Amino acid sequence: MAPAAVEASFETPNINETFNDHRDGLALEATSDNIDQVNVLKAALKVKQGTATQEEKDIYEKSEFDAEKDKTQFRQYEEACDRVKNFYREQHEKQTVAYNLKIRNDIKSKTRAEMTIWQAMEKLNTLIDESDPDTSLSQIEHLLQSAEAIRRDGKPRWFQLTGLVHDLGKLLFFFDAQGQWDVVGDTFPVGCAFDEGIIYPDTFKGNPDHDHEIYGTKYGIYSPGCGLDNVMLSYGHDEYLHGILKEQSTLPDEALAMIRYHSFYPWHSAGAYMWMMNEKDKKALEAVRAFNPYDLYSKSDDVPKVEDLKEYYMDLIDEYIGKDKLIRW
Numbered sequence: 421m422a423p424a425a426v427e428a429s430f431e432t433p434n435i436n437e438t439f440n441d442h443r444d445g446l447a448l449e450a451t452s453d454n455i456d457q458v459n460v461l462k463a464a465l466k467v468k469q470g471t472a473t474q475e476e477k478d479i480y481e482k483s484e485f486d487a488e489k490d491k492t493q494f495r496q497y498e499e500a501c502d503r504v505k506n507f508y509r510e511q512h513e514k515q516t517v518a519y520n521l522k523i524r525n526d527i528k529s530k531t532r533a534e535m536t537i538w539q540a541m542e543k544l545n546t547l548i549d550e551s552d553p554d555t556s557l558s559q560i561e562h563l564l565q566s567a568e569a570i571r572r573d574g575k576p577r578w579f580q581l582t583g584l585v586h587d588l589g590k591l592l593f594f595f596d597a598q599g600q601w602d603v604v605g606d607t608f609p610v611g612c613a614f615d616e617g618i619i620y621p622d623t624f625k626g627n628p629d630h631d632h633e634i635y636g637t638k639y640g641i642y643s644p645g646c647g648l649d650n651v652m653l654s655y656g657h658d659e660y661l662h663g664i665l666k667e668q669s670t671l672p673d674e675a676l677a678m679i680r681y682h683s684f685y686p687w688h689s690a691g692a693y694m695w696m697m698n699e700k701d702k703k704a705l706e707a708v709r710a711f712n713p714y715d716l717y718s719k720s721d722d723v724p725k726v727e728d729l730k731e732y733y734m735d736l737i738d739e740y741i742g743k744d745k746l747i748r749w
């Protein structure tokens with residue numbers, strides 16, 4: 421959409437207030453640089469103006485959930501321990517175009533295991549994520565914390581289930597992974613220049629693609645507006661689980677976007693790579709941003725008791741995936 425058209429649709433007098441309320445720190449005026457971010461906030465605006473559909477309200481209405489959280493306590497990478505810093509150095513050096521082409525091919529070539537969703541959650545119980553400065557809980561606990569926060573906020577059942585399963589792709593660690601660098605952590609595009617909005621941007625100097633004549637340029641192998649479907653994000657648990665649930669669940673597109681892009685912090689939180697987006701991705705960005713607080717800020721919530729919650733979530737799994745269904749991982 422041309423900038424003029426967007427400006428024209430923003431004649432609401434309290435637009436600044438609306439935007440301030442919804443997302444701190446975002447530039448308020450639509451310019452050619454932030455036009456996509458501004459567009460994405462339209463859903464929030466519709467909610468506030470009372471013109472949103474019930475479905476839009478359910479998903480995007482601002483939650484009270486994170487109002488109490490001290491957000492400065494999360495994602496403090498400069499102060500993070502060596503475990504986290506070493507993790508990202510390794511990941512940023514090894515996620516290359518060549519690696520990404522190879523792993524996508526390998527993943528498609530076989531089924532690694534057949535397990536139900538609950539069995540997968542239990543298997544993940546032993547994994548402690550080396551990239552995460554905010555939690556040292558096991559993954560099943562993190563999944564339940566996210567789902568419970570979404571449930572407490574009265575969000576739709578598919579949204580709750582998305583919270584419950586969103587990190588199940590970390591199972592990859594138990595199959596063909598070379599470490600954790602190819603499973604967890606924030607994601608970023610490969611095949612074009614690494615953006616400064618990625619955490620520890622200096623560590624990319626050790627990536628063989630950094631100075632590549634094409635991959636090292638701003639757009640690299642992509643073109644503006646190409647759409648995230650056509651972009652290779654560094655491979656890990658998001659892409660892996662998205663591929664599985666796209667085929668083996670009835671979760672809606674918003675849920676699949678939340679799963680696929682929840683680790684793409686440079687995009688959904690730092691505002692980088694907006695030039696890649698097409699129309700479809702605007703909806704995806706809204707969904708991912710609606711999901712993010714539950715993933716991140718629930719890490720400081722009480723540790724859930726797995727056995728107390730199992731029955732409730734089994735029903736949810738049954739609705740969209742099948743509780744006894746053996747998923748091909």
Ligand SMILES: O[C@H]1[C@H](O)[C@@H](O)[C@H](O)[C@@H](O)[C@H]1O
Pocket residue numbers: 549551552553587604605606607682683684685
């Ligand atoms: O350390 C975390 C963790 O690996 C999450 O599962 C991932 O989604 C985040 O992006 C990352 O920051």
Ligand SMILES: [Fe+2]
Pocket residue numbers: 586587657682683
């Ligand atoms: Fe994740």
Ligand SMILES: [Fe+2]
Pocket residue numbers: 562586587715
């Ligand atoms: Fe998570």
